[in-house]
Amino acid sequence: MGTHALTKNQSLVLDTLTHAEAPLSAYTILDKLRDHGFRAPLQVYRALEKLQEFGLVHRLESLNAFVACSCREDHDHSHHHHGVTAFAICEDCGQVTEFHDAGMEERLAVLVKNQHFKTEKTTIEIRGHCQNCT
Amino acid sequence: MGTHALTKNQSLVLDTLTHAEAPLSAYTILDKLRDHGFRAPLQVYRALEKLQEFGLVHRLESLNAFVACSCREDHDHSHHHHGVTAFAICEDCGQVTEFHDAGMEERLAVLVKNQHFKTEKTTIEIRGHCQNCT
DNA sequence: ATGGCACACGTTATAGCATAACGCAATTGA
DNA sequence: TCAATTGCGTTATGCTATAACGTGTGCCAT
Numbered sequence: 001m002g003t004h005a006l007t008k009n010q011s012l013v014l015d016t017l018t019h020a021e022a023p024l025s026a027y028t029i030l031d032k033l034r035d036h037g038f039r040a041p042l043q044v045y046r047a048l049e050k051l052q053e054f055g056l057v058h059r060l061e062s063l064n065a066f067v068a069c070s071c072r073e074d075h076d077h078s079h080h081h082h083g084v085t086a087f088a089i090c091e092d093c094g095q096v097t098e099f100h101d102a103g104m105e106e107r108l109a110v111l112v113k114n115q116h117f118k119t120e121k122t123t124i125e126i127r128g129h130c131q132n133c134t
Numbered sequence: 135m136g137t138h139a140l141t142k143n144q145s146l147v148l149d150t151l152t153h154a155e156a157p158l159s160a161y162t163i164l165d166k167l168r169d170h171g172f173r174a175p176l177q178v179y180r181a182l183e184k185l186q187e188f189g190l191v192h193r194l195e196s197l198n199a200f201v202a203c204s205c206r207e208d209h210d211h212s213h214h215h216h217g218v219t220a221f222a223i224c225e226d227c228g229q230v231t232e233f234h235d236a237g238m239e240e241r242l243a244v245l246v247k248n249q250h251f252k253t254e255k256t257t258i259e260i261r262g263h264c265q266n267c268t
Numbered sequence: 269a270t271g272g273c274a275c276a277c278g279t280t281a282t283a284g285c286a287t288a289a290c291g292c293a294a295t296t297g298a
Numbered sequence: 299t300c301a302a303t304t305g306c307g308t309t310a311t312g313c314t315a316t317a318a319c320g321t322g323t324g325c326c327a328t
Contacts, residue, residue, distance in 0.1 A: 027313070041315070045315065064313085
């Protein structure tokens with residue numbers, strides 16, 4: 001899995017997400033990047049679209065917001081995972097933890113197969129309260 | 135689980151969703167109900183909010199749209215299920231099938247427990263292609 | 269080198285989704 | 299009766315996302 005050469009805008013958006021402590025909306029990213037010349041939502045959305053293609057960013061559907069993929073924090077990029085990703089989202093502090101589970105993935109695969117359904121993309125988001133906020 | 139006495143607006147919105155063949159956005163519902171006196175989005179959103187509380191309607195986060203809960207179609211309402219619900223959403227015809235699986239639920243419960251996370255609400259949405267559209 | 273192509277970018281405008289804030293009317297229950 | 303609650307209607311606004319247009323740049327096949 002080759003590392004992608006990011007454009008300037010893509011790097012700026014990714015950096016913003018990486019340094020954030022919680023998911024950011026596209027418009028929040030826009031505001032944070034105004035000093036870097038960003039003027040319009042499309043600049044953000046276009047960068048986000050590519051970053052999602054590259055697997056570097058995830059969209060959280062239940063928040064209309066975006067996070068950097070947590071595997072960026074690994075030094076060993078070979079861990080990069082392309083199966084189903086689940087997110088635990090703390091409604092108090094906003095913290096998001098990303099996790100993968102082969103068992104669950106298998107379980108889902110069987111379920112949809114029973115319905116002769118062909119999966120393109122799976123969203124799993126768990127809203128609740130993290131350890132610190134309980 | 136007592137059956138709820140729905141208000142006029144709530145009934146209209148629920149009927150609209152029940153008779154739809156695919157998820158509807160709030161604004162689509164609004165348009166369909168203009169002849170019944172609906173004029174503003176809030177009339178729809180307020181009804182949807184209550185219907186969701188009652189478990190009669192689900193929101194699909196990845197579509198910003200709403201569906202009637204499929205257990206409404208059962209004659210035996212005692213089946214009404216309040217655990218985790220997963221949705222298979224066909225991107226071609228829009229059809230949504232709702233399903234429940236104790237195994238998956240269990241699996242998710244264990245995963246979040248390991249992270250000392252307290253779940254409030256779980257979203258599982260599978261986008262893809264249904265049997266007919268393959 | 270040059271023409272054609274693909275792609276990122278910038279801008280303006282618009283579409284689509286959701287809620288705030290106000291006030292009124294009906295219901296309920298102390 | 300009075301207060302609290304709930305639903306309703308309206309206007310205005312805010313947030314999220316994309317359409318449509320044109321520009322510039324790099325690449326590479328001819």
